[in-house]
Amino acid sequence: MSVTKKDVHYVANLARLILTDEEAEDLKEDLNSILGYMETLNELDTSNVEPLEHVNDLPMILRKDEAKEPLSHEDALKNAPDADSDYFRVPKVIE
Numbered sequence: 001m002s003v004t005k006k007d008v009h010y011v012a013n014l015a016r017l018i019l020t021d022e023e024a025e026d027l028k029e030d031l032n033s034i035l036g037y038m039e040t041l042n043e044l045d046t047s048n049v050e051p052l053e054h055v056n057d058l059p060m061i062l063r064k065d066e067a068k069e070p071l072s073h074e075d076a077l078k079n080a081p082d083a084d085s086d087y088f089r090v091p092k093v094i095e
Helices: 005-014 021-042 073-077
Strands: none
Touching: 005 021
């Protein structure tokens, strides 16, 4: 399977991206390169390989889920770059 420029524009449209023809051509080459690599991986014989849940065999050690006292307002706002009396102040992102 190979990706066409039409495919790239279709996926870009789904992602709400506007691409120039040059960008679409670059992405087409990148995606075809990735798919080519995946084809080489498909050539490997994996019939004797057991499915893995994790890549390594290390056991997952998780801390106990214990309820603790929440942070006070003062402690939570202590390292804030800009804070009001009870709130974090952040830059406006929507015009």
